[in-house]
Amino acid sequence: MEIEFLGTGAGSPGKFRNVTSTALRLLDERNSVWLFDVGEATQHQILRTTLKPRKIDKIFITHLHGDHIFGLPGLLSSRSFQGGNAPLTIYGPKGIRDFVEVSLRVSETKLSYKIHYQEITNDGLIFEDPKFRVYAQHLDHRIECFGYRIVEKDHPGELQVEKLRAAQIPSGPVYGQLKAGQTVTLPDGRVVNGQDFLGPAQKGRVVAILGDTRQTQNASRLTQDADVLVHESTFAKGESKLARSYYHSTNIQAAELAKRTHVKMLLLNHISARYTGKMAVELQQQAREVFKNTRVVKDFDLVTIPFQKMIPEDAK
Amino acid sequence: MEIEFLGTGAGSPGKFRNVTSTALRLLDERNSVWLFDVGEATQHQILRTTLKPRKIDKIFITHLHGDHIFGLPGLLSSRSFQGGNAPLTIYGPKGIRDFVEVSLRVSETKLSYKIHYQEITNDGLIFEDPKFRVYAQHLDHRIECFGYRIVEKDHPGELQVEKLRAAQIPSGPVYGQLKAGQTVTLPDGRVVNGQDFLGPAQKGRVVAILGDTRQTQNASRLTQDADVLVHESTFAKGESKLARSYYHSTNIQAAELAKRTHVKMLLLNHISARYTGKMAVELQQQAREVFKNTRVVKDFDLVTIPFQKMIPEDAK
Numbered sequence: 266m267e268i269e270f271l272g273t274g275a276g277s278p279g280k281f282r283n284v285t286s287t288a289l290r291l292l293d294e295r296n297s298v299w300l301f302d303v304g305e306a307t308q309h310q311i312l313r314t315t316l317k318p319r320k321i322d323k324i325f326i327t328h329l330h331g332d333h334i335f336g337l338p339g340l341l342s343s344r345s346f347q348g349g350n351a352p353l354t355i356y357g358p359k360g361i362r363d364f365v366e367v368s369l370r371v372s373e374t375k376l377s378y379k380i381h382y383q384e385i386t387n388d389g390l391i392f393e394d395p396k397f398r399v400y401a402q403h404l405d406h407r408i409e410c411f412g413y414r415i416v417e418k419d420h421p422g423e424l425q426v427e428k429l430r431a432a433q434i435p436s437g438p439v440y441g442q443l444k445a446g447q448t449v450t451l452p453d454g455r456v457v458n459g460q461d462f463l464g465p466a467q468k469g470r471v472v473a474i475l476g477d478t479r480q481t482q483n484a485s486r487l488t489q490d491a492d493v494l495v496h497e498s499t500f501a502k503g504e505s506k507l508a509r510s511y512y513h514s515t516n517i518q519a520a521e522l523a524k525r526t527h528v529k530m531l532l533l534n535h536i537s538a539r540y541t542g543k544m545a546v547e548l549q550q551q552a553r554e555v556f557k558n559t560r561v562v563k564d565f566d567l568v569t570i571p572f573q574k575m576i577p578e579d580a581k
Numbered sequence: 582m583e584i585e586f587l588g589t590g591a592g593s594p595g596k597f598r599n600v601t602s603t604a605l606r607l608l609d610e611r612n613s614v615w616l617f618d619v620g621e622a623t624q625h626q627i628l629r630t631t632l633k634p635r636k637i638d639k640i641f642i643t644h645l646h647g648d649h650i651f652g653l654p655g656l657l658s659s660r661s662f663q664g665g666n667a668p669l670t671i672y673g674p675k676g677i678r679d680f681v682e683v684s685l686r687v688s689e690t691k692l693s694y695k696i697h698y699q700e701i702t703n704d705g706l707i708f709e710d711p712k713f714r715v716y717a718q719h720l721d722h723r724i725e726c727f728g729y730r731i732v733e734k735d736h737p738g739e740l741q742v743e744k745l746r747a748a749q750i751p752s753g754p755v756y757g758q759l760k761a762g763q764t765v766t767l768p769d770g771r772v773v774n775g776q777d778f779l780g781p782a783q784k785g786r787v788v789a790i791l792g793d794t795r796q797t798q799n800a801s802r803l804t805q806d807a808d809v810l811v812h813e814s815t816f817a818k819g820e821s822k823l824a825r826s827y828y829h830s831t832n833i834q835a836a837e838l839a840k841r842t843h844v845k846m847l848l849l850n851h852i853s854a855r856y857t858g859k860m861a862v863e864l865q866q867q868a869r870e871v872f873k874n875t876r877v878v879k880d881f882d883l884v885t886i887p888f889q890k891m892i893p894e895d896a897k
């Protein structure tokens with residue numbers, strides 16, 4: 266599981282940062298990629314990475330401002346052109362379907378795959394499969410805007426075959442039951458608990474990717490104990506009034522949220538073209554004074570999300 | 582008057598060619614720039630040139646395929662963001678207004694300038710001012726598609742002040758009348774014809790910029806005697822059947838049209854990603870065997886359109 270930043274700028278494309286798009290690479294976990302926002306020329310950015318558009322099976326839109334959606338029709342067209350056949354789901358605020366459908370209709374684009382639209386109205390769980398849950402929550406922007414919390418389910422521990430052999434438990438279908446953590450009675454009458462033969466479970470990872478927002482109580486529901494928080498930083502320290510009036514956040518507000526909700530790593534994006542070179546470093550320094558593990562990300566940065574800890578056996 | 586190529590590829594963006602957009606730079610002539618088609622990331626390409634979005638006052642769309650229009654909402658937004666206040670006119674097939682308006686409405690984009698839409702239904706003159714005329718003509722593509730012929734009006738000759746002085750014609754308001762080519766009676770009774778005191782007139786230049794098309798009789802009405810013809814070349818020599826079935830042209834068909842209609846320079850664009858490096862040179866060589874003054878253009882190529890000839894005084 267990695268996050269690859271395809272566009273880390275704010276408002277309009279600049280020479281050094283494209284408009285917003287963030288890829289959550291789940292290649293090991295489910296052989297797919299999820300995109301969060303699709304600013305114009307996201308498909309151009311993808312050409313400079315190893316990402317394959319056909320692997321993108323979910324697109325989450327935080328809000329409908331142009332710098333977050335104008336790349337969507339082109340990306341969908343190229344995904345088709347490049348042989349994508351698998352269906353794709355687009356999650357986002359009401360209106361996203363209208364935008365995509367009019368774009369495809371007017372341009373007479375016939376896609377080789379089906380799009381499912383899931384326009385979000387209520388906060389809460391929007392997706393679940395055996396490995397992941399995704400939650401959406403309203404944020405506070407000038408236009409309706411969502412943040413997303415992606416929760417990986419815990420990985421059960423591995424069956425410890427050596428330990429089973431040492432205990433002279435013969436292999437067979439019983440191994441499957443033990444791996445599932447069940448208690449079984451062996452042919453020789455012994456009662457064995459599978460939990461005793463499982464390695465440590467791994468806690469699933471939690472990623473929070475927020476759209477543009479003012480500070481809002483809702484955000485903490487998405488970010489609580491997250492392994493990684495991707496948060497906008499349109500303004501700098503000392504500009505909180507400006508941030509508020511433009512419905513955005515400062516780097517300090519993002520860092521305070523990370524600290525307050527026990528996030529493990531904070532990645533700041535949506536960096537204004539006013540902050541170039543040294544000034545972007547300054548944004549990072551200011552935030553680190555509040556929350557140490559902060560990084561201002563650049564286009565094409567790739568951040569691996571590590572497993573935070575094993576769940577100790579005795580805590581199972 | 583120059584043509585600057587912002588995107589010379591076909592269908593979808595590649596590493597070396599962006600999707601279609603062509604700028605006609607009329608900075609000396611009218612301090613403005615006209616765009617022909619706006620594929621995705623045209624505004625990104627513009628960032629790498631000296632073009633100013635606020636100078637773009639007309640956008641001509643040849644057809645509504647995504648590779649020709651998906652950059653329009655972003656470009657319009659950035660033009661506003663960068664302080665463009667002057668109104669802008671968009672010409673194109675029916676549907677272009679719907680696409681732009683839905684994109685701006687859904688994204689709640691408020692522009693700082695007014696857009697006039699002129700959806701074209703009939704072939705013929707679509708614009709005229711004291712210096713230019715623009716004609717549109719249907720072509721033959723899978724979707725409704727236009728080509729454009731931009732005609733610069735002739736530049737009248739300069740008033741030859743030295744010659745007037747030599748003839749002892751005193752300066753004054755009469756110079757204005759003579760410059761306009763009128764015949765005037767001087768205070769001393771002499772009758773003088775302004776035409777005798779004008780330098781050579783300059784023939785206006787003609788540029789034809791065509792959208793994607795099969796070979797069609799209509800094209801020649803746009804290209805006849807043009808100084809420059811910008812023509813698609815999606816296919817190569819020997820692929821005319823393929824070209825026809827995909828509603829496109831080969832390099833050879835473009836060269837034959839240029840030759841037949843006495844064009845002075847042929848610029849081939851809309852080059853498929855199948856033709857890279859040497860193969861693009863090959864496309865050019867093949868076309869030159871039919872029409873010598875042919876060039877396969879690349880992104881960011883800038884071509885100056887020279888005045889072809891003075892109109893001799895005795896032909897006035």
Ligand SMILES: [Zn+2]
Pocket residue numbers: 275276285330332333477535
């Ligand atoms: Zn934004």
Ligand SMILES: [Zn+2]
Pocket residue numbers: 591592601646648649793851
């Ligand atoms: Zn095309």
